[in-house]
Amino acid sequence: MTAPLPASNPLAPPLCDAQGRRMTYLRLSVTDRCNFRCTYCSPASWGGKKDLLDAGEFERIVSVFARMGIRRVRLTGGEPLARPDILEIAQRIASVPGVEHLAITTNASRLESLAVPLRDAGVTQLNLSLDTLSADVFRRISKQGDFAAVLRGIDAAAGAGFQSLKLNVVVMRGVNDAEVPELVTYAHARGITPRFIELMPFGQGTPVPTAELLERLAASGRVLTEEPQESAASPTSGPARYWRTEGGRVGFISPLTQNFCGGCNRVRVASNGDLRSCLGGRAQAPLHQLIRGGATDAELAVAVRRALGEKPEGHRFTEAGNGATLLPMMGIGG
Numbered sequence: 001m002t003a004p005l006p007a008s009n010p011l012a013p014p015l016c017d018a019q020g021r022r023m024t025y026l027r028l029s030v031t032d033r034c035n036f037r038c039t040y041c042s043p044a045s046w047g048g049k050k051d052l053l054d055a056g057e058f059e060r061i062v063s064v065f066a067r068m069g070i071r072r073v074r075l076t077g078g079e080p081l082a083r084p085d086i087l088e089i090a091q092r093i094a095s096v097p098g099v100e101h102l103a104i105t106t107n108a109s110r111l112e113s114l115a116v117p118l119r120d121a122g123v124t125q126l127n128l129s130l131d132t133l134s135a136d137v138f139r140r141i142s143k144q145g146d147f148a149a150v151l152r153g154i155d156a157a158a159g160a161g162f163q164s165l166k167l168n169v170v171v172m173r174g175v176n177d178a179e180v181p182e183l184v185t186y187a188h189a190r191g192i193t194p195r196f197i198e199l200m201p202f203g204q205g206t207p208v209p210t211a212e213l214l215e216r217l218a219a220s221g222r223v224l225t226e227e228p229q230e231s232a233a234s235p236t237s238g239p240a241r242y243w244r245t246e247g248g249r250v251g252f253i254s255p256l257t258q259n260f261c262g263g264c265n266r267v268r269v270a271s272n273g274d275l276r277s278c279l280g281g282r283a284q285a286p287l288h289q290l291i292r293g294g295a296t297d298a299e300l301a302v303a304v305r306r307a308l309g310e311k312p313e314g315h316r317f318t319e320a321g322n323g324a325t326l327l328p329m330m331g332i333g334g
Helices: 055-068 086-094 111-121 135-142 147-158 177-189 210-219 287-292 297-308
Strands: 025-029 072-076 101-106 125-129 164-171 191-197 241-245 248-253 266-269 273-275 284-286
Touching: 025 055, 055 086, 055 287, 055 297, 086 111, 111 125, 111 147, 125 147, 135 248, 147 164, 164 177, 177 191, 177 210, 177 248, 191 210, 210 248, 210 273, 266 297, 273 287, 273 297, 284 287, 284 297, 287 297
Parallel strands: 025 072, 025 266, 072 101, 101 125, 125 164, 164 191, 191 248
Antiparallel strands: 241 248, 266 273, 273 284
16 A cells, blocks of 8 residues: 555645554654664664764754644654754754654763753653663663763753653663663652663564563552553654553553554654654655755655655564664664
8 A cells, every 4th residue: 555645735734654644753863873882772883874964954854744744753863962963953843833842862871961951942852761770780781871970861851841751761681671660660759751662673682571561560569550542643642551650650662562553653764864664664765865956845745755655554573584684773763
């Protein structure tokens, strides 16, 4: 099935994929470089792309997507705060007509000084990556980085007045799975919603199914009540499912055991401007080449719609051999 192109104006909403799912959420990687080398995200051999987009080019891409119906934008990486112009990028995108939510996913290592400026630039939500509360395990996972700076950055974010803060934890068997109850307590004490993510097949490690984590939390004495799943039509919806416990919400993202592709509302653009219709797919559109070649906004919109016309019904993570052929997470945008 191929998503039809609008007869008169390719920039007119809605923006749909081949299955008719409406796209309202853009994940935009602003860099594929990072000051960490996490085993599940960044292989040691990853050298990064050479030709990244500038702030004005990111703004133009977002403006085209917003005219087609994108309402939520997330800046990812690599580590987006590694860009020296991240505040300019955030301010430009937050000012694009139609953009209602601007979020950033970050390892928090630079947030101590940037949390308040990012909020003032228009960022409404931060997703903070922290897989462990142990300095030794942190070093084992990240290979490098300042653990104390991460903790200070998270505390700075908690005090900066963002609309929403989430703590993303990639769970790996025998590495950090025993810390799940402790991480819930840590996040809730700071007004942050913890979310536990099944390890995807991009790097090293063994995933832990969400059902096992729920059992572990229940065994720790917590009473968990599942919340109704958020509608995919909501511009703030995402892949997480949430449970309520006495300290607050706990989220789980389960790409392997609870496939959420049926409600997908996301499209991805890598830091060099390559559109990818799916984290686990290969349909692309070279938006950077089109922009630098003088393409009009309508021509960019047509390229986007054609790529989404090849978006599969679901990811291919569980197919034999598929994971080995995918780019690492840093190369796509987390």
